[in-house]
Amino acid sequence: MASNPADTALWPAPHARGAVDATVHVPGSKSVTNRALVLAALASEPGWLRRPLRSRDTLLMAGALRAMGIGIEEGVGPDGTGEFWRVIPAGLRGPATIDVGNAGTVMRFLPPVAALADGPVRFDGDPRSYERPLNGVIDALRTLGARIDDDGRGALPLTVHGGGALDGGPVSVDASSSSQFVSALLLSGPRCNQGVEVRHTGATLPSMPHIRMTVDMLRAVGAQVDSPESGGEPNVWRVTPGALLGRDLTVEPDLSNAQPFLAAALVTGGRVVIPDWPARTTQPGDRLREIFTEMGGSCELTDYGLVLTGSGAVHGIDVDLSEVGELTPGIAAVAALADSPSTLRGVAHLRLHETDRLAALTKEINELGGDVTETADGLRIRPRRLHGGIFHTYEDHRMATAGAILGLVVEDVQIENVATTAKTMPDFPELWTGMLGA
Numbered sequence: 001m002a003s004n005p006a007d008t009a010l011w012p013a014p015h016a017r018g019a020v021d022a023t024v025h026v027p028g029s030k031s032v033t034n035r036a037l038v039l040a041a042l043a044s045e046p047g048w049l050r051r052p053l054r055s056r057d058t059l060l061m062a063g064a065l066r067a068m069g070i071g072i073e074e075g076v077g078p079d080g081t082g083e084f085w086r087v088i089p090a091g092l093r094g095p096a097t098i099d100v101g102n103a104g105t106v107m108r109f110l111p112p113v114a115a116l117a118d119g120p121v122r123f124d125g126d127p128r129s130y131e132r133p134l135n136g137v138i139d140a141l142r143t144l145g146a147r148i149d150d151d152g153r154g155a156l157p158l159t160v161h162g163g164g165a166l167d168g169g170p171v172s173v174d175a176s177s178s179s180q181f182v183s184a185l186l187l188s189g190p191r192c193n194q195g196v197e198v199r200h201t202g203a204t205l206p207s208m209p210h211i212r213m214t215v216d217m218l219r220a221v222g223a224q225v226d227s228p229e230s231g232g233e234p235n236v237w238r239v240t241p242g243a244l245l246g247r248d249l250t251v252e253p254d255l256s257n258a259q260p261f262l263a264a265a266l267v268t269g270g271r272v273v274i275p276d277w278p279a280r281t282t283q284p285g286d287r288l289r290e291i292f293t294e295m296g297g298s299c300e301l302t303d304y305g306l307v308l309t310g311s312g313a314v315h316g317i318d319v320d321l322s323e324v325g326e327l328t329p330g331i332a333a334v335a336a337l338a339d340s341p342s343t344l345r346g347v348a349h350l351r352l353h354e355t356d357r358l359a360a361l362t363k364e365i366n367e368l369g370g371d372v373t374e375t376a377d378g379l380r381i382r383p384r385r386l387h388g389g390i391f392h393t394y395e396d397h398r399m400a401t402a403g404a405i406l407g408l409v410v411e412d413v414q415i416e417n418v419a420t421t422a423k424t425m426p427d428f429p430e431l432w433t434g435m436l437g438a
């Protein structure tokens, strides 16, 4: 939380004096790092993560696993290989207290791990974590044999009374409010006595690429997973019980955190290169190549990385973002600077993210003179000439980076609490000013 006064200070968002031309090395993926940590902790032998993301969300994940008995050693590899974490699995145990902060991955992926531990594990976090939905995970775990004490709201705080093992088996979950419910149950699935069969029952399921990421990463450590994409029933995933391998994994750059830098090339008619952009990935940020091309840029994926070149024109877009919801704040910022209106659809669940992102984007862009309206499942954005002002961030890293995009083009934008970017990208202000050659 923003207990340090410096956290709530105003950061004058740098204004671009011309076309941006830069190469930006983006830190590792939050989603990959936190899945890799969980899978390595559940493995039957030590494993390595190279170039892990070190940010609030991933340090909370590492701290939580350590609290349950897992060894995590940090070091720096030989030239060019960067930092690494060595994860040494051990018997999971309580009593432990876990701070989830406001990390969806920690609050959802770890209760199943705690159910496998021996002893009570208490979960608590930022005030916002009490509001983010966890009911799918709580109810499903009870069905699978776990004992949980909560206050009946389907959210934190709670205590999982781990019994050292979990029966597992079939379970239904409505994951329309967060794909992380499904990922959470699958990740611990191989360690359940009967494995798991997870059936999503809701009308919609957001963030499918993140579920594919879970399935791919499980398979990479030796788990057997049947998924709708591998010929299984729609909305059903089956994980067979079995030991997981310790692997040596290099974490890809976080493509969703590459978004503001790519947007900088787009809105200034410049050129930004992101090295190590993977040729094949489950990260939702890969959709930016298509989305930012439709909005006026051109993308070239080379062996070195991704090059986005802006044309000088920025176009509005009508797009369903349900698969890639976390890209919405950055796309909304670019859309507010476009030459035609935009409609962003399929993201009602963003009201339950770090903050109510639909309300926050509407309010903050409109306070700079914009014309944004909330719809039932997204935003309608009509570009208008914007003016400077304070852009509030509601402790949401992606609000801060969205405000920075606007500040490139609009003079005198001040971002409140830019330090909130530490959730997934602690070096954001330095990377941003470095990109601008400041």
Ligand SMILES: O=C(O)C1=C[C@@H](OP(=O)(O)O)[C@@H](O)[C@H](O)C1
Binding pocket: 030, 031, 032, 104, 105, 177, 178, 179, 180, 183, 206, 207, 210, 325, 326, 349
């Ligand atoms: O599993 C993951 O790593 C994530 C899944 C998505 O969550 P929701 O499905 O709750 O949107 C995404 O928005 C979040 O940033 C990361």
Ligand SMILES: C=C(OP(=O)(O)O)C(=O)O
Binding pocket: 102, 103, 104, 105, 326, 353, 354, 398, 424
């Ligand atoms: C929704 C997000 O995070 P979380 O993992 O906390 O859900 C996000 O990073 O945009």
